[in-house]
């Protein structure tokens with residue numbers, strides 16, 4: 001027999017046949033496929049954007065806490081020398097990143113700079129301001145924001161308990177407010193992302209159900225020819241995975257584009273708050289994870305659709 | 318080779334398509350299955366192909382008792398059979414070659430084997446030169462021959478033909494009959510459902526005659542067979 005032209009060897013293996021069939025069906029109805037992929041892409045884009053941003057959002061709280069300092073006013077009878085020693089000693093503690101000592105003279109200078117009360121101070125004669133130590137807490141950026149706030153407040157309380165300390169000043173209320181606003185935002189967006197993921201799963205499931213109907217004849221004929229269940233189902237499962245893979249890629253691209261739109265105004269806002277916070281761009285790993293997750297959902301959608309038995313799998317004649 | 322023991326089949330409607338059917342076919346036999354429309358011919362073939370399960374009775378093919386068959390063994394059983402239909406059940410989204418190759422892909426054959434076997438099967442039905450065509454561009458008779466090539470390509474032990482000559486003219490019926498005979502001569506058991514009078518007259522093979530779901534003859538054709546086929550039916 002002369003050589004015949006029948007396409008690739010691979011297309012005639014069980015697996016190759018299944019993949020070839022899937023790809024062929026998708027290409028055959030290219031418009032419908034494209035629309036489905038866009039639907040999947042837009043559906044999964046929002047959860048993806050949120051996920052890209054969520055790491056930055058946790059960072060926002062952590063950094064805000066990290067940039068906060070505790071001002072510790074010492075008793076009036078503590079000398080500048082003693083205060084400087086104290087600052088040095090505290091610096092050695094694990095919970096403390098850095099300390100700055102503000103001597104009584106410096107405190108007075110600062111005070112004068114900031115107020116117009118020169119005359120009143122002069123009237124007092126002596127310097128009424130105590131020595132102070134500014135304490136910068138050590139922050140583990142991997143801890144959740146709540147925990148950080150609690151720890152910093154714990155540190156403040158510990159400092160307050162020292163006999164040499166007169167008063168501790170710290171303002172974490174705004175961080176708490178930010179924290180709860182972000183928590184609310186997180187819950188809302190998570191719910192939204194959950195619904196959208198479910199929608200995506202349903203879209204894939206429905207697409208696969210249609211696919212099953214379209215392939216009915218092929219499935220019937222293959223059954224007659226002795227195809228096993230796995231042979232019948234393999235192209236369907238590959239189709240689900242393929243929709244997931246391509247839909248996931250569309251979602252990842254859309255999310256990255258959307259994210260880059262959000263980044264500029266978000267960074268500007270952060271700058272206005274003098275924060276060093278910046279949205280970080282999605283990494284290649286995150287990009288691929290989105291695709292992997294949507295592919296898995298595609299697989300899941302296909303498998304779930306296959307659970308319902310197809311009526312009349314075999315022609316009746 | 319194939320035996321039915323008191324087999325009945327009732328469809329979900331409650332109607333019995335087959336009632337208390339018993340017969341035996343010897344290996345490598347050629348048997349006609351006849352009877353008027355609705356007599357139960359297709360139902361009987363569907364039972365053999367395990368596309369339907371009997372309501373009662375036992376079916377055996379070789380040493381396989383159908384009552385002992387697990388669902389996952391059914392595909393393997395079907396792979397031992399070739400089935401040809403009146404409506405040829407070709408897939409029109411692929412070439413003639415790919416239609417014939419499908420049972421081999423399902424059977425997990427190697428590529429070189431698939432190529433040789435499929436082309437050999439097409440050769441035998443005289444369509445090797447049409448391997449790359451779309452089946453839709455073939456005539457009814459040619460399509461039926463592709464269906465036969467597909468049915469025999471994996472070398473089944475049994476060939477079930479359900480009115481394969483149904484809507485083809487007499488010349489083509491003859492041609493298809495001769496093809497089936499060829500396969501029978503190479504050792505394949507053929508069970509051929511038909512009510513084509515001409516064929517039944519020209520080829521005096523044993524007949525299973527169904528009427529209202531029951532076998533009405535004793536399995537002998539009325540006159541000696543023209544072909545050299547063995548007496549193959551015993552009630």
Ligand SMILES: Nc1ncnc2c1ncn2[C@@H]1O[C@H](COP(=O)(O)OP(=O)(O)OP(=O)(O)O)[C@@H](O)[C@H]1O
Nearest residue numbers: 316328329330334353354355356357358359360361
């Ligand atoms: N899926 C089904 N559900 C219910 N009844 C059926 C079904 N298939 C067949 N029947 C009935 O069973 C009986 C036998 O049908 P079958 O198709 O086996 O006959 P047949 O001999 O092949 O007829 P024909 O020569 O017209 O093809 C008929 O009365 C038919 O109406």
Ligand SMILES: [Mg+2]
Nearest residue numbers: 317358359360
């Ligand atoms: Mg019939």
